[in-house]
Amino acid sequence: MGLFGGQFSSVVEWKEYSDDIIFWKFPSSEIKKGSRLIIRPGQDAIFMYNGRIEGIFREEGNFDISSDIIPFLSTLKSFTFGFNTPLRAEVLFINTKEFTVKWGTKNAINLPVQGLPGGMPIRAFGTFSFKVSDEQVLIDKIAGIKSEFNVEDIKERVMSMLDMLMMKWISKEGKDMFNLQANAYDIGKGIASDLDMEMVKIGIAITSFTIQSVSYPEEVAKMQQKAAAQSMIGNVNTYTQMQMADALTQPNTAAGSMAGNMAGMQMGMAMGQMMGQMMNGNMQNNAQQNQAAPASNGTVPKFCPNCGTPTNGARFCSNCGTKLA
Structure with a gap:
């Protein structure tokens, strides 16, 4: 704080900047003479007077409110600070980044499946992204009754619609209930479109919605594994x-x-x-080897292999006439 023109000057800023907060309202509605506005990267500053937006400032920096800000305000251009006349206006800071949020079904979603009267319960997990798309709508719908609005508020709104949208897009176009992961991209894209149509009503745009995993009941998972194994077998015996x-x-x-x-x-x-x-097999191999083997290697045996008579070096058996060499 410093002394300026007989008044204590103040700084209007969002100092405790958080990645989880979408907008934050400056706690004081009285801006004194000599006050300065600080806008950090990823922030917009909105001046409001009597509940109406007077000006939106998006350029980051350090500004003198009297000389740099007031001349650009719609109905307060001619406002001059007096000794006891502070500017009575609200300043709202908007987080302009894109937020990415993890989601997961708290309870199982029962999908209608033919032959299952109670439906098939599944659980799913993934992420979705969003950002502020219309500051005027966000202020009109939300900022008038809240001093801050955070990511958890958006997540609650999304989760309140998720069961219905999951059933809608999974059932659409005859998606395979037992192979949802293969259609996760199309399902997520459809859900993102419907969510965006709803969230735009409060100035929020849904930029993406992804389904990272789908889990089935344990019994169904076992049936899937068995069906996959059976499809690879292909015969009754196996x-x-x-x-x-x-x-x-x-x-x-x-x-x-x-x-x-x-x-x-x-x-x-x-x-x-x-x-x-x-x-x-061994017997057949031996027979084939015996048939294939030559009768002799040119040497006359001592005894005839057919009748056992001594050969005495002759080439034919003297008893049975078998050729010996």
Whole structure:
């Protein structure tokens, strides 16, 4: 504070600037002679007189209210400070940044699904972004009754409409209820459009709405996994084996014990078949090798391989006539 013209000058500013606050009203409505206005980056300053906007100042800097601000006010251009005549006006600071907010369904949303009388409960999570689009509307609708307006207020408004909009855009155009993540972009875009139409009524623009994840009840998730596995199998025999494997995960049940016995029998039979095939294969291979092997390598054996008679170095068996070399 400094002394100026016999009056204590003051500074009109939003010093405790917060990323969570959309607008903040300066607590005093009396602006004294010598006061200065400070506008920081990401802020707009709005002067109001008798509930009406007199001027909007968007350029950041440090301004003398008497010489730099009053000449631009609509109905207060000729106002002059007197010794005991402070300017009676309200100053409202607007946060001009784009806000990004995380959202998540507090309770499960029941989507209508054929065959499920109560619907299918899902939960979803993501983010949405917004910014002030019309300061005049925001002041008319909100600032007249509040000294500040924060991000949580906007989030509450959005969440109050979200269940209805989620059901609308998920059901639209026959979206696959069990594969919503694949359509998350289109669903989010539709929700953003509808939210924007509602929020523009208070001077707020919804710039984006994204669905980052969709979660189903545990039972549905297990069914999805099983359906995906079955689609990769493609034959009844393997499906039966999978069912048996599922039963084996519950060994304390009668079904589990029976499945275990059946699986053991099938495994033993399969092993027997494999061993038999291996033996037959080995025998066939040996026969083929014997057939393919040459009768001799040019050396006369000592005994005839056909009748066992001594060869005495002859090329033909003297007993049975078998060629020996």
